[in-house]
Amino acid sequence: MDLRNRTRARVALVAAAATLLTACGGGLGSEESSDSGPVKIGLLVPQSGVYKALGDDMKNGYELYLDQHDGKLGGREIETATADEGETADSGKAAAEKLVKQDNVMAVTGVVSSAVMNGTADLFEEGTPLVGSNASPTTLTDAKYIWRTSYVNDEPGKALGAYVAEKVDGPVYLLAADYQAGIDEVTGFKETFLAAGGKVADEVYTPFPTTTNFQPFLSNLEKSGAKAVFTFYAGGAAVDFVKQYEQFGLSDKVAHYSAGFLTEGGVLDAQAAAAEGTFTAMNYSADLDNDVNAEFVKAYEEAYDAKPTTYAMASYDAAQVLDKAIEAAGDDLTSETLNDAIAEVGEIDSPRGPWSFNDNGTPVQTWYLREVQAADGGFSNVVIEELGELG
Amino acid sequence: MSPVLVRAVVRRLVGAAVLVVLLALPWLVNAYAISTVSRILVFAALAISVNLLTGVTGLPTLGQSAYFGVGAYTGAIVSTTLSDVGPVQLVLAAGAGALAAAVTGPVAMRARGVAFLMITLAIGEIAYVAAGRLDAVTYGTDGYSGVPAVVPLPGIAPLVIDGLVYYYVLAVFLLLYGLVALLLRSPFGLALRGIRDNEDRLRAVGYPTTAFALAAYCIAGALAGAAGSMWTSAQRFVAPGDLGFDVAALALLAVIIGGLGSMWGASVGAALVVLTRDYLGGYVAGHGLLLLGVLFVVVVYAMPRGLSGVRRPRRTSEVRA
Amino acid sequence: MLSWLDGNLVSMVDGVAYGLLLFTLAVGLSLVFGMMDVLNLAHGTLYLAGAYVAYALSDGSWLGLLVALLVGIGVGVAGGGLLAALTQPLAARGHLDQALLTLGIAFIAADVLVAVFGAQVLPTAPPDGLTGRTSMLGHSYPVYRLAFIGIAGALALLVYALFERSSIGALVRATVADRDMVRATGVDTRKVLFGVFAFGAALATVGGVLGAPILAPGPGVDETVLVLSLVVVVVGGLGSVPGALLGALLIGQVQTLGVAVLPTYAPFLLFGAMLVVLAWRPDGLVSLVRRG
Incomplete structure (x- = not known):
């Protein structure tokens, strides 16, 4: 066998192994398309370390929206898988991998740290929509599956x-x-x-x-x-x-x-x-004078005995984005169709005032x-x- | 059969069984679990590097994270600018780790015990800060992303599937494990143990102990650098947090849990630490450190000589930090 | 020169305040290490516990501060005694096993403290009369930090006198030097060891109560304090009260004056200073004064 043939044989071997692995679960997480039963959403926020307080706010915002909608988004029962982002890119990446590869979530929301956002970008770009509600490094552009309801860092x-x-x-x-x-x-x-x-x-x-x-x-x-x-x-x-x-x-x-x-x-x-x-x-203040905000602040204070923050508000909006997109995706709900629906989600009626996504996947909004x-x-x-x- | 022979056979059998399980794993568990095992193998390689210094040579270190980081960034830079072939990255990363250790080691070599521990801590912390500062090389605190999938050997397709990346990491780990095992059986390895047990006596009989310790330091640096390259291949991303104090401390603790001086002990210790913090910690989100704390306390009292010392007679000389 | 002094006066004064804070944190760690040969990595947790006590009990009144101090001492003595009892069985096993145990305890305690006090940094108000700021040659400076220099300075003198000048101190120092010899003279060295552990721990919690308005309690503060204490202790020299004071004052200046003069290199200064000192004197600064 000459060198080229040997190489080709090796490639074939690897390809065969890859096929086997995929079939046996050790490879890509299989995408579940289901038209009934609960939809799994991953909530990736810090539950330990120096960012825990931010993580708590984000969790509160997301859960408030869910509670207000009987635990449903887009009319579908939601099962939330929570993972601890921790402090470092390493801990955040491990948590994101757990959500995507083990829990097989349909989409993920959260993410406090920019380093985690950068470290997990490739993972989400493989086909799991991330509706981020805080971290937003300036270098993150041209992402297809990564959206942010917050802002860009600068x-x-x-x-x-x-x-x-x-x-x-x-x-x-x-x-x-x-x-x-x-x-x-x-x-x-x-x-x-x-x-x-x-x-x-x-x-x-x-x-x-x-x-x-x-x-x-x-x-x-x-x-x-x-x-x-x-x-x-x-x-x-x-x-x-x-x-x-x-x-x-x-x-x-x-x-x-x-x-x-x-x-x-x-x-x-x-x-x-x-x-x-x-x-x-x-992009927000709890005393902003509009109807959506008045209702949001009231509900938030009742639930958590504190004024909502921009972190909580952006996470509330992320849930709203998912709500609208899941509904728009309809019966054929997969990570792929959900992502397409997010792109078409249009104006979000937010406590900060109405906003919509720009081409970069971040909000066009008033400061x-x-x-x-x-x-x-x-x-x-x-x-x-x-x-x-x-x- | 004599008891010695029986033990040797049992050890071979256990080793073979572990190897079979490791090889079969991608067919048994899901993708997240397999990437966790990849992380464990990388961390175990780092722990073996720490063990070479702390367990074998008697030099307690919190600085191997620095050389791990040097290797990880070298791997990332090589992969994006020079070659996506894993072994190329591995060799260059190990070289960079050894070089960094050779430059910084002489400062540490002046001290022993806790002073050595603190000097290495300083090296680790300075490397951590530098990683965040040197934007042009490391892309700062946001981390080095865009690392291409690793090519295990020239001509083979890049490995994108977790299970295949795992096989690459496993192969490198076994190679490093074998190399270090050979090293420890050599006269050089014996001399390192001599430094641990009684450096003064060894020096008195004419051994250049400081030179030996420095050599061990460079080898451990190369090993940590290689582990860094494995990390880059497995994660395809490097950030300063990967070489933070936590990494250094947990690697040292993994070695203590495993039982000082034992390579497989260090590896299992590393596995326990990562599994406790990341895997079990995932089920009680936010309390990974609590579980680790409980693990540490239990191990200290229940296994006085670490995992590897459970059925071993007590050594006369203990490592003193 | 004069204008340089004027420009950096506040930094130098603050370096003294910060250095004395570091001393109260580090001296206990140093004594426990020198005396009992125990590397206590739960030391930062003691400071944090003290600072939380101050947050919970001091209400801006002097009585509140007094109560917080007493409770803080109680927590410190109890914590120190507990740590002494837990590390006692490991006495023969070397520092690394102790490090494993005490860090394990620190992790557990950190989780408990977050569960009780939450994840926010909790600033603590000093008692009335010590709030606000004063003018120092035309520069504003917090009154509490000036008061702290007085209080912590007195505390440092007291500790110094106790260990270097009194008969109890002589006994303690003798135990550091040769435990078996002291035991042979009929002294129960275990009591001495427990006493020092409890005392060192109480110093850390008192440091926490008094230091809370300067270094407020929150997650991660235990690790910060532990690392700073370790740096001070090895820079100064293990097991020595004057060494800890010297190391603390030096690191205090490095972290204030040094940072003010070289802000660009701020993150490298702490460990850079330690590297320089240890490369020059592996046994710490105290070896300049005492030899052997």
């Missing part, structure tokens, strides 16, 4: 840039947690900020998640003589940062603009008065400027004005 910064350039008379300091989402956020901000004639004092990234004492960074910020600061922090780091921003006297001297995650949800309760006067850009204000014993993100539409 949009809060983009929404704010021109406004800050106009409002602030002097250089602006950029300070963000040192990981991709922070870099994306700052990059987005600079894009519109510089275009509108803004001037950057300095651009600094703080180690994440190890920074708990921001004093040295705040000291440098003070020294720079900047008139305002744009930041990106979320979760525990946001609490520490906002507290210390006030303790070290910066809240009196330097105007604070940030992506909305800084004061979103439980962290605002923890920051309390220290956060007062902080401006943030977000709001919010200020943290004291209100009935607590603090809330009050909408000041609209920052325009992005997406």
Whole structure:
């Protein structure tokens, strides 16, 4: 046998083995097309680690929609398989594989971390729709099966840039947690900020998640003589940062603009008065004045005794997207037809106001400027004005 | 038959049985389970690397994650720019791991015990931070994606099915296992055990113990680098979290659970750790660490010498960290 | 030079506050290691437990803080005693088995704490009168951190005096140096060992109660504290109170002044500093003072 024949024989051998494996279950998860019985949806959110609080919000949002619809989406009984995303790409990827390959879910929703989103993109692109409700790295484009009801990571910064350039008379300091989402956020901000004639004092990234004492960074910020600061922090780091921003006297001297995650949800309760006067850009606020939102906030508060966050709202919307798409797919419901139906789902009547998917699979939506204000014993993100539409 | 002979036969039989089960697995379990087993094999290879240092040579380490990461990123870069042939990636990743160990090892070699542990921890942490920082090489914290499916040998179609990727990972694992087993039987392996048991005496009789320890460190680095390449082939994605403190700590703990010095103990320990955290943890979502904690406590009291020491007489000299 | 000093004064002061916080965390770990030869990886959990006690009990009043301190000490003594009892059977088996056990306990405790207190970071208000900020040569600085320097400084002096100057300290140091010899003189060394474990643990929980307004409790804080403590302990030198103080103050400055001066390299500074010290002095800084 010459070399070429040998190679061909080997290829044939591998192909035969592959066929066998597929037949015996060790290969591709077989796609179930069923016109009756429950539809399996995977919920991939952190249930442990530093992102657990976000994961809880997302779970709440998804489950609220389901409860309001008698546990059905698109008229079909839903069986939710939950998997713990954890903290790292590794744990998230393992959890996603469990949902897709073992639980054989029809579609997945959730995903907090951008690293998990990147790590699992190939898996979902093999044919399982992911209606993500938070993570959205800027590098994720041209995906066929990955949708996001949230935003793109650089949009809060983009929404704010021109406004800050106009409002602030002097250089602006950029300070963000040192990981991709922070870099994306700052990059987005600079894009519109510089275009509108803004001037950057300095651009600094703080180690994440190890920074708990921001004093040295705040000291440098003070020294720079900047008139305002744009930041990106979320979760525990946001609490520490906002507290210390006030303790070290910066809240009196330097105007604070940030992506909305800084004061979103439980962290605002923890920051309390220290956060007062902080401006943030977000696609949602619990006090938005529209009927859908009023109903949503009421139901959410009744169920969980807390105000809904953008994380909960986007997950609620993800359930709504699935609801409409499952219904549209009709009797011939497979991951494939479901995905096609998501593409055609049209306008979503959301608590944030109506929105629809763009070609990138992310929402075209209005952004709001919010200020943290004291209100009935607590603090809330009050909408000041609209920052325009992005997406 | 003498008891020694009986034991040898039993050991062969058990080994053969394990091998048969490993070979048959893709026909027995689903795709998620098989990719979990692939992950276990990679983690076991890393644990064997840690065992070479900690169990055999007596140098407790939290730094092998660094060389694992070097190997994983090398594998990813080679796969996207040079060759999608697995063994090419494997050899280059092992070389990169050994090189990184040779550069950083001399710093660690100055210390023993807990100081060594902490220096290696520092190496691991610095590698972790660097992986997130070096955007141009690693694509930062979002991770290195777009790794093509691995080609096991030139001319064979790329492996996209989990069961086939598993066979590639298994083959590499068995190869590495065999190589390390040979190494441990050599005079060099005996000298490493001598460093663990009494370094001063070995040095007194004329062995260059530091050079030997450094050599072991480089070999362990190569092994960790190879494991990194296996990881890239199995996951087709690398992120800084893959070389974080958790990975280093769990690899060390897997070796302790397995029983210091035993290769199969380290492998089974690695399997237990991954199964407990990822597989069992999947059923009580969010409580993987709790289960691990319980596992650690149970093992410490129930198996004083680890899994591999269950039926072994106690050694006179214990490894002291 | 003067303007540099002015610009970095706050960072230097904060480095002292942070360093003293690290000292209260690390000294217990160092003593337990030096005395009992136990590598206690559940040490960060003790801090976290103390910080949660402060969150749950201190209500902004001085009485609340006092109650939190007393409960914190109780938790620390109980936790330390329990850990001492659990690690005692492993005494002959080396550090790695102890590491396995104590990390297992830390994982279990972390899961329980999240179940009780939730997954959010919970900032804790200092007592009235210590909230707010003060002016330090024209720079704002939190009052509580200044007060903390006073309190933790006094605590450090007390620990130093107790271990380096008193007869109990002499007994403890003798036990560190040669356990069998002390036992031969008729002292029940096990009581000494339990006492030190409980004391070291109580220092960590007190550190948690007092440190909560600076380093707030939340998931993952136990690991942060553990790693920082380990770094301080090996940088300073195992089993030595002056060493722990030296290491803590150095790491405190590295983490504040160092970060302020070299913000770009911030994530590398902690472990870089440790590498430099250990490559230079594998037995830690204390070996500069004491030899042998």
